[in-house]
Amino acid sequence: xxxxxxxxxxxxxxxxxxxxxxxxxxxxxxxxxxxxxxxxxxxxxxxxxxxxxxxxxxxxxxxxxxxxxxxxxxxxxxxxxxxxxxxxxxxxxxxxxxxxxxxxxxxxxxxxxxxxxxxxxxxxxxxxxxxxxxxxxxxxxxxxxxxxxxxx
Amino acid sequence: xxxxxxxxxxxxxxxxxxxxxxxxxxxxxxxxxxxxxxxxxxxxxxxxxxxxxxxxxxxxxxxxxxxxxxxxxxxxxxxxxxxxxxxxxxxxxxxxxxxxxxxxxxxxxxxxxxxxxxxxxxxxxxxxxxxxxxxxxxxxxxxxxxxxxxxxxxxxxxxxxxxxxxxxxxxxxxxxxxxxxxxxxxxxxxxxxxxxxxxxxxxxxxxxxxxxxxxxxxx
Amino acid sequence: xxxxxxxxxxxxxxxxxxxxxxxxxxxxxxxxxxxxxxxxxxxxxxxxxxxxxxxxxxxxxxxxxxxxxxxxxxxxxxxxxxxxxxxxxxxxxxxxxxxxxxxxxxxxxxxxxxxxxxxxxxxxxxxxxxxxxxxxxxxxxxxxxxxxxxxxxxxxxxxxxxxxxxxxxxxxxxxxxxxxxxxxxxxxxxxxxxxxxxxxxxxxxxxxxxxxxxxxxxxxxxxxxxxxxxxxxxxxxxxxxxxxxxxxxxxxxxxxxxxxxxxxxxxxxxxxxxxxxxxxxxxxxxxxxxxxxxxxxxxxxxxxxxxxxxxxxxxxxxxxxxxxxxxxxxxxxxxxxxxxxxxxxxxxxxxxxxxxxxxxxxxxx
Numbered sequence: 001x002x003x004x005x006x007x008x009x010x011x012x013x014x015x016x017x018x019x020x021x022x023x024x025x026x027x028x029x030x031x032x033x034x035x036x037x038x039x040x041x042x043x044x045x046x047x048x049x050x051x052x053x054x055x056x057x058x059x060x061x062x063x064x065x066x067x068x069x070x071x072x073x074x075x076x077x078x079x080x081x082x083x084x085x086x087x088x089x090x091x092x093x094x095x096x097x098x099x100x101x102x103x104x105x106x107x108x109x110x111x112x113x114x115x116x117x118x119x120x121x122x123x124x125x126x127x128x129x130x131x132x133x134x135x136x137x138x139x140x141x142x143x144x145x146x147x148x149x150x151x152x
Numbered sequence: 153x154x155x156x157x158x159x160x161x162x163x164x165x166x167x168x169x170x171x172x173x174x175x176x177x178x179x180x181x182x183x184x185x186x187x188x189x190x191x192x193x194x195x196x197x198x199x200x201x202x203x204x205x206x207x208x209x210x211x212x213x214x215x216x217x218x219x220x221x222x223x224x225x226x227x228x229x230x231x232x233x234x235x236x237x238x239x240x241x242x243x244x245x246x247x248x249x250x251x252x253x254x255x256x257x258x259x260x261x262x263x264x265x266x267x268x269x270x271x272x273x274x275x276x277x278x279x280x281x282x283x284x285x286x287x288x289x290x291x292x293x294x295x296x297x298x299x300x301x302x303x304x305x306x307x308x309x310x311x312x313x314x315x316x317x318x319x320x321x322x323x324x325x326x327x328x329x330x331x332x333x334x335x336x337x338x339x340x341x342x343x344x345x346x347x348x349x350x351x352x353x354x355x356x357x358x359x360x361x362x363x364x365x366x367x368x369x370x371x
Numbered sequence: 372x373x374x375x376x377x378x379x380x381x382x383x384x385x386x387x388x389x390x391x392x393x394x395x396x397x398x399x400x401x402x403x404x405x406x407x408x409x410x411x412x413x414x415x416x417x418x419x420x421x422x423x424x425x426x427x428x429x430x431x432x433x434x435x436x437x438x439x440x441x442x443x444x445x446x447x448x449x450x451x452x453x454x455x456x457x458x459x460x461x462x463x464x465x466x467x468x469x470x471x472x473x474x475x476x477x478x479x480x481x482x483x484x485x486x487x488x489x490x491x492x493x494x495x496x497x498x499x500x501x502x503x504x505x506x507x508x509x510x511x512x513x514x515x516x517x518x519x520x521x522x523x524x525x526x527x528x529x530x531x532x533x534x535x536x537x538x539x540x541x542x543x544x545x546x547x548x549x550x551x552x553x554x555x556x557x558x559x560x561x562x563x564x565x566x567x568x569x570x571x572x573x574x575x576x577x578x579x580x581x582x583x584x585x586x587x588x589x590x591x592x593x594x595x596x597x598x599x600x601x602x603x604x605x606x607x608x609x610x611x612x613x614x615x616x617x618x619x620x621x622x623x624x625x626x627x628x629x630x631x632x633x634x635x636x637x638x639x640x641x642x643x644x645x646x647x648x649x650x651x652x653x654x655x656x657x658x659x660x661x662x663x664x665x666x667x668x669x670x671x672x673x674x675x676x677x678x679x680x681x682x683x684x685x686x687x688x689x690x691x692x693x694x695x696x697x698x699x700x701x702x703x704x705x706x707x708x709x710x711x712x713x714x715x716x717x718x719x720x721x722x723x724x725x726x727x728x729x730x731x732x733x734x735x736x
Contacts, residue, residue: 052410052411053410053411054410055403055404055407055409055410057404058404058407082393084391084393084394084397085394085397085398086397088393088397103397103400103401105401105655107655107656109655109656110656111397111400111401111404111405112400112401112403112404112405113404114400114404114410116410122396122414123393123396123397123400127392129392130391130392133386154673154674154678156643157678157690160688160689160690161689161690161691164689164690164691165689165691165696165697168689168691168697168700169696169697169700170700172697172698172700172701172704173700173701173703173704173707174704175701175704176701176702176704176705176707176708177704177705177707177708177711178708179708180704180705180707180708180709180712181707181708181709181711181712181715182708182712183708183712184708184709184712184713184716185712185715185716186712186715186716186719245614245617245619245635245636245687246635246685246686246687247687249635249636249685249687249688250687250688250689252688253684253685253687253688253689254688254689254691254694261617262617263615263616263617264614264615264616264617265615265616319606323592324603324605324642324643325642325643328642328643328686
């Protein structure tokens with residue numbers, strides 16, 4: 001479907017992910033800055049229950065920087081895949097309260113990559129109004145059923 | 153019309169017209185001037201004098217050994233920034249494209265990053281040159297508007313060029329327009345100020361050497 | 372398309388259309404990220420959008436090719452970009468609407484009357500002023516007439532495409548119809564220019580979303596949203612490293628072209644073109660012109676058709692059509708030089724002669 005991707009074309013990538021990859025390796029200045037920001041956000045979440053988010057695409061990061069950040073944060077216990085107009089992936093990192101959230105279009109195009117510092121990303125949470133609406137819907141179906149209709 | 157269009161079009165055209173007219177006027181006018189008549193018998197033939205003239209053009213362009221401690225710094229400064237200017241003008245890809253668009257000839261270019269470094273060094277040297285002119289009282293007393301203005305237009309082209317490369321201070325097309333306009337200004341000033349030395353310096357040394365050789369003066 | 376029985380808020384429409392809250396939230400997150408807004412703004416956008424009254428939109432088409440509307444409606448991620456049609460009430464668009472002729476003219480009048488002072492106008496295409504505006508008429512009214520009449524009650528005008536923003540191809544030399552951009556005619560309303568030939572679909576929709584939720588976005592000197600027109604193509608181009616290294620394609624079929632080197636020498640207008648192509652890309656995010664091996668034409672810039680001499684002339688080239696005047700100047704300079712030298716010689720000879728006569732007279736005395 002797609003004839004060419006960026007990866008097919010020679011591109012100069014500064015730094016090599018395979019060389020700087022591990023967490024024991026040297027950590028770049030940009031990476032330290034963002035880890036510090038995450039720490040502060042986590043403290044605020046713990047103290048005031050204040051959620052925050054970082055748009056990873058707004059940062060001047062190279063692919064190897066993303067890799068390093070990802071490896072510094074590690075993987076946690078929760079991984080949620082949402083089927084919302086394309087796939088969205090919500091992964092807990094090794095640090096509780098830090099979520100790596102990726103939103104993709106139905107064509108698998110990356111729409112947004114966020115680090116959410118929150119108890120649970122809002123997109124996962126079920127909305128109260130929607131709960132009410134589904135209760136209504138179910139009640140409607142039941143009434144149809146009792147009137148002799150099919151529940152499915 | 154946008155500023156950039158104006159700089160690349162009409163302004164450039166006027167500047168080139170003035171430049172070509174001025175340079176040829178001064179060159180032809182100088183070459184055809186009457187030389188002082190030679191009253192003595194020539195000590196050397198035409199060919200030998202000519203070659204000696206060429207040699208003088210070369211040797212006089214090098215610091216005189218006895219004065220090298222005193223003049224070395226100034227000469228080194230002068231030569232360095234001239235070399236810098238030449239490298240930047242002749243080997244920056246967009247400049248070569250510019251030349252190609254006018255004359256149809258082109259050649260290999262240097263990486264932009266290297267040219268940028270050279271340009272920064274050249275700019276620093278130009279500042280040092282100005283400082284030297286202001287700091288030495290003799291040099292200062294020798295200097296007139298021409299010296300300062302020629303320095304100014306040269307430096308202006310470098311500064312605007314660097315700003316355009318760094319995208320510093322304004323939008324790229326505006327910076328680019330300033331850069332080309334400052335070059336247009338340089339072209340217009342060129343034939344009428346001391347920048348004309350680019351054409352005069354070596355021929356005049358050579359002709360001096362030639363006449364001295366005709367007279368049999370050791371060179 | 373009908374003005375009767377309209378769902379009032381965006382939330383009503385989304386619920387009625389079965390758009391889930393998560394889909395909507397995801398749309399807001401993507402839009403915020405796309406517009407380089409802080410992530411927290413996605414919540415604000417979501418909140419504002421839900422409670423916002425769906426703005427009535429009038430889409431006017433003048434001297435245009437419908438490429439912009441194609442770009443908007445045929446985007447490959449329909450669910451995201453077409454969500455905009457849930458968020459606005461597109462009350463008049465002569466290309467999309469079912470009504471025609473007199474009915475459509477009436478529809479326009481009704482929309483204007485009912486939403487006076489509140490509706491948003493989207494304009495596609497330049498407006499011809501030549502010969503009293505006869506070159507573009509709809510229902511017996513000239514484009515300029517329709518534009519001025521409709522603009523009176525508009526809250527804001529979004530110019531979609533380079534034609535309405537800057538005049539585009541209709542305005543290109545020799546401009547036989549006297550075409551002008553919308554901003555030349557309407558001066559008393561906020562105008563947002565979303566230029567491009569055509570503009571990137573997501574840029575159009577995000578601009579509309581920003582207007583509905585947060586008002587007129589930050590604009591550049593050409594009234595374009597800074598979020599998309601803040602950087603040049605060149606700054607964000609993946610071939611930029613080759614420019615910096617001085618590696619250029621010299622023809623369309625040389626080693627450099629095959630290796631994907633910089634297209635500057637082939638006339639790329641990337642350095643003076645502000646748009647989001649290099650980051651957002653086209654066709655499902657597949658590529659953009661430079662990635663397909665063609666230099667940027669600079670289509671989102673004013674006067675792009677004429678301003679650079681040729682699409683294939685490098686930006687650094689001088690815009691001089693003929694070098695003849697320069698040669699003539701050189702000739703004239705040489706002639707002037709001969710004249711000056713001759714004058715100097717004459718004066719010299721006169722001086723010598725004068726000196727000789729002086730000597731003669733002093734001897735005689």
